[in-house]
Amino acid sequence: MSSGGDAKLFARLPFLTPCLLRPDILYTCFLMFIAFGPYASPSSLRFARTSQGKVAELRQELNSGGKKDKNYSAKKIALKKIVANMTMSNNDMVALFPDVIDCMNLPSLEIKKMCFLFLVNYSRMKPEVAMKALSILVDDMADDNPLVRALALRTISYVHVREFVEATFQPLKRLMQDSDPYVRKTAAFCVAKLYEHDKKTVENSDLIDRLNKMLKDENPTVVSSVLASLVDIWGRSESISLTIDYVSASKLVSILPDCSEWGQSYILEALMSYVPQDNAEALLLAERIAPRLSHSNSAVVLTACRVILYLMNYIAEEKHITSLCRKLSPPLVTLLSKPPEVQYLALRNAILILQKRPEVLRNDIRVFFCNYNDPIYVKVTKLELMFMLTTKDNISVVLAELREYATEIDVHFVRKAVRAIGKLAIKIESAAKQCIDTLLELVDAKIPYIVQEATVVIRNIFRKYPNQYESIISHVISNIDDLDEPEAKAAIIWIIGQYADRIENSDGLLQDYLATFHDETIEVQLALLTATVKFFIQRPTKGQQLVPQVLKWCTEETDDPDLRDRGYMYWRLLSTDPATAKQVVMGQKPPITAESEKLDPRTLEELCLNVGTLATVYLKPIHQVFRAARPRRLQPSPALQRPRIEDGTGTMLEYNPPSASMPAASTSNSGLATITTTGNPISPVNAAPPTFPVPVGSVAPGTNTSAEALSAADSYFNNIGSQQMASMDIGGRDDGVGGGGALQTQYVVTQNQQQAYQPQFAGGAATGELLLL
């Protein structure tokens, strides 16, 4: 144990070297402040204590007061100190576990909360001591006070100890039907918590079924909590599928306004599991979700964007797509007035959405111009978006702006700006000259990293537009001495080799580099090899001294297999047939494009189903970043609009007609959405859902504007919402009442006509039953 003197000494050392210091020493000084600060006695300030001494002192304080202490104020103060020390003191406080449990049953909610927090923190370290608290928690779950019931339930389900988990099941079933919505909402999350602790037991119990039934709850907050819980369980299971039919989805949309902002996000997230069965369904739902785009919470906005983008895959008509796209732009731009972290997220998602739906954001390029004080991660992302949105109509404005960025201080950002100018030259042919002029202007400022970056992009411009801009070669070559980065050197060497016959002193320039051949990086050596061969082919007389030397270096004096292989390749080529060698080496090169960063269609599709999530920050296939994440794919349905995919990946997602063998077992569930567990982990979601009826009773024949249909649908679902809830008792009744007007003739809403629809399957299908297996 350290002495107080030591602690002070260490504490003065610069921080951030925690590995050197034992954390308990480190925190001693700090603890003094927390533990004794407000109630300091002079002696305790003078001497830092060993942790054992501190524990003993706190224990004494906790047990002091005795009977005189009517309001338990001494105990409260002691407990507060213990809680304050919990995070900092490297688990010393665990020694007080038994003493804290003794306080748990005192009639003060404040004390109880502190004890529970302690329990959650330390139960895993000392499960045998924690056991003593179990009976108290179980009793509290039957308390008269709903806040206490919820608190106890919430606490017990945080404890990752087998006995606690087992003891939760029975009370949980009762509390899921509690009279108080606050308790029910807590119970909903509790199921997901238990699932985290013990998958098997939850799957073997009827908890998930019961959770499903809670979707009929009259309280929107409870419903949204149930959905969050279900989606959470879905995400961590291989064998559970989550499907929502149209009636349920509509009902969920109609309760959105009554939910908290977080609840709205949970509902929207769950709506990703709804698979539209026809175009009109998808459109109607998208239109009804669109008002969420005006919410002040960016989670609601981005999740709403995600659902709308998803639903667009099931909408056929181009004009509806265009109108929905138009609604997405303003909210995305408005997120730019939020804190920088949210801006960043909005920008990353804009990059994504723009690839999927280029019509979004088309006219908004100026809002992405960088402010001088934007954080660097925002600036760089804005730059990317600017590049994507540049067209031949706005190129002049953009170039002027990029030129401005190229004079800023942050090197990384400046380089990106220069590179963007070069890429624009490649993207927009008619503006190439303009871009090149801007680049040359920048090069003239002679700032080394700008020159290097510009050299690289000018090389690319030469490649893209052969025989057009070679007049600037001399201008570029004049800066050759400023280049010291491998990429820039390789670029200039490529230029020398490619235009060896036009550059007067190309042999001299090449020889300068060859002099230091062995000190260069592989990238530069490879470039030198190729350039030397090109040089020889174009100017054989001068080149014949250089080539053998370089080939010898590359084949005999290198350890790099790539360099050696390329060396031998050139050697044989030149020694067999010089004419063919010329054809090969100086032949036409495959064209390059600036759009190389485009996501492949499959990744794009996957990311679009995850708008607003962390993966969109990285813009990489999700399993590359988050290996455990459960994949999402567009689900087949008759309404799914497949873009023509050239590489044939689309074929594996063809629509399978609904199979007639709907499992009869599902009849017993009449929930809005059903999760069915199954023992077969291999076939998660590949069975296609059957087409479901869309009952809309109140739509008069001949309503043909979407707005009317919209409000009619809203009022209808508001209606069935309340009726249904009123008529549902959660415990009993074997159903047929569930899915909304089951077993009657039902109607499909389309824009302008009604169709009679006969439910194909009695029972399961008719009650709006979902998928299975």
Added chain:
Amino acid sequence: MLSGILIFNQKGENLIFRAFRSDCRPRLADIFRIQVISNPQVRSPILTLGSTTFSHVKHENIYLVAVTKSNANAALVFEFLYRLIVLGKSYFGKFDEEAVKNNFVLIYELLDEILDFGYPQNTDPDTLKMYITTEGVKSAITNNPTDSSRITQQATGALSWRRSDIKYRKNEAFVDVIEDVNLLMSATGTVLRADVNGQIVMRAYLTGTPECKFGLNDRLLLDSPDASSANNRKGGTSGANKTTRAAAGSVTLEDCQFHQCVKLGRFDADRIISFVPPDGEFELMRYRATENVNLPFKVHPIVREIGTTKVEYSIAIKANYGSKLFASNVIVRIPTPLNTAKTTERTSQGRAKYEPEHNNIVWKIPRFSGQSEYVLNAEATLTSMTHQKAWSRPPINLSFSILMFTSSGLLVRYLKVFEKNNYSSVKWVRYMTRAGSYEIRYDTYTHPYPQI
């Protein structure tokens, strides 16, 4: 969703560690400290290592960190962290290291309440303050089951932001329209970007459960009372059409975002802003306008670099608003090169001062009346430097605030309060325009040789 919430001070000490899932291990605190706080290379607010993602925001002198596993909803994570700051400020006045250290218990209690299994729950300060209080005395009330039910109804109800038993003797509502005007002007004097970020903040002191209706001179609202079709709402209006409408006294709002209490469905259908307000102060809406932005100040900078030893400035500013109005606290920041040794300034109004720590000349004009024009002339003398690096010429930056002026031209047309007691209420409106990011770029005219 969230696996844990951590709070650090600037030194990297872990002040708060609350795990909501068993995958949030204590050693993650060390990882964050080493990888983010003590790593100056870190530039992104999001860091993913293995399957663990740290998302952080900095506030005052603390780091608030959310730990997530798998592919979480990032927007929700950051919104939550910012909401935590709002809550902290509402409870402690200021949410900094000291506030955290003095309120460990309360913060843990709050975290337990506002996150369940890492899913954000009700985060409304007014509701939370009913049962989580700074002084422990009040929590005695919550031991009574009937009171508790009232709280739980409130926390899970459709009007989770408002208690039902609010009473005022005098019913009043104050509306503040606050606009941040952003400008980016190029060196040649063309406007690259001008827009307005507006917010409408309301302080409602109203009895019972009042239903409010709020009207603006929004073009869509004024011109198309029967515009119910979703399709013709946005498209098809030509530019010329828009200008005539603006001249007629209406504005075009590019986009609006509303507080949780506003009925979005109604707004979408007929552009009526209707809501039951929370008690006290809240941000009713935010909006964005990009057309016909009225720029309050015109700036004409002339900057001349004389050789490598001197920079001369002549900055003229003209106020573009009505002569009866005035701006207060106008501050103009004029960048100087990094190797500035000393400066001299002359101004026709206000005071100018060189701030070496920010490489700025700061020109302050406490009161700037409409239509007037002021000039600053300054000179910066430079020390010679061994290696010449180009000066990045950061833009000139303005800050100001003008009362009773909106850059967008937005006006509040009405605020109606309906309540079953039918009381009368007094409503007040105030307008203010501030500088958001008001930046003016300039070219330097170079005189290669110093004058002899």
